[in-house]
Amino acid sequence: MAEINLHNITFGYNTEMVLNNITFSVAQGEFVVAVGPNGAGKSTLLKIMAGLIEPLAGHVLIDNQTVYTAARQGILGYVPQHYAQNTAAFPATVEEIVALGLVNYSSLLKDKGARHIVRHMLELVGMDKLKDRRIGELSGGQQQRVMVARALAGNPQLLLLDEPTSGIDYAASAKIYELLGQLNSTLGITIVMVSHDIENATHFASKVACINRSLCFFGDSEQFHSSHATMRHLWYYSGFTG
Numbered sequence: 001m002a003e004i005n006l007h008n009i010t011f012g013y014n015t016e017m018v019l020n021n022i023t024f025s026v027a028q029g030e031f032v033v034a035v036g037p038n039g040a041g042k043s044t045l046l047k048i049m050a051g052l053i054e055p056l057a058g059h060v061l062i063d064n065q066t067v068y069t070a071a072r073q074g075i076l077g078y079v080p081q082h083y084a085q086n087t088a089a090f091p092a093t094v095e096e097i098v099a100l101g102l103v104n105y106s107s108l109l110k111d112k113g114a115r116h117i118v119r120h121m122l123e124l125v126g127m128d129k130l131k132d133r134r135i136g137e138l139s140g141g142q143q144q145r146v147m148v149a150r151a152l153a154g155n156p157q158l159l160l161l162d163e164p165t166s167g168i169d170y171a172a173s174a175k176i177y178e179l180l181g182q183l184n185s186t187l188g189i190t191i192v193m194v195s196h197d198i199e200n201a202t203h204f205a206s207k208v209a210c211i212n213r214s215l216c217f218f219g220d221s222e223q224f225h226s227s228h229a230t231m232r233h234l235w236y237y238s239g240f241t242g
């Protein structure tokens, strides 16, 4: 389990300011969903949390260490947006893709211990029966499960997911949220997930962060859902900060 603290995160690409003074904390074992409109800066913020982009100002601490130290220690698991779809033609099997999550060498599958971890991760996400399939032969939902398994293979304490259900139908999305909910409750993995699925994903989360270039709302999921629908609409579509 890991906690993550964001302090006054500010970031821009060239002259465009994308994130302004974002501060919030995710406690150990929490499941946070970050929502907001297109171009709000959610993916950018997740990349900063994963240490892939450095903020212009502010900092991220994971268990009171810099994100870079935490990443080196393997505390972090990151599932990028559309990763699986981009690799649809990639000639690798499901099992090999998950092995990449170990240390980036699929040759590790020759190692019995590594193979056991990979199998276990595939079982956890319900993909063990399809382990020899080419990744491009799977459905979108199945590919996302494989990507979650790949991130889990590194034994992370904090899992960062960028729209893991994008392009996936309602039923398959619900299954992925259920899976993440189980990983969160049974393994205690702290989860931060970016999602457009404001109605469903937020029901699986303990907290909701609403981002539209700045932090518009951060609080309990129940509090978010009990807010008046119009207020939620305003938070989501116009970056209302009142």
Ligand SMILES: Nc1ncnc2c1ncn2[C@@H]1O[C@H](COP(=O)(O)OP(=O)(O)OP(=O)(O)O)[C@@H](O)[C@H]1O
Pocket (backbone or CB within 6 Å): 013, 018, 036, 037, 038, 039, 040, 041, 042, 043, 044, 045
């Ligand atoms: N590598 C980049 N270079 C320049 N601008 C970028 C880059 N990545 C993102 N942007 C811009 O930064 C802004 C925020 O993008 P970001 O992807 O973080 O938003 P988002 O909330 O995740 O959007 P979506 O929900 O559409 O995926 C957008 O205006 C986008 O065009």
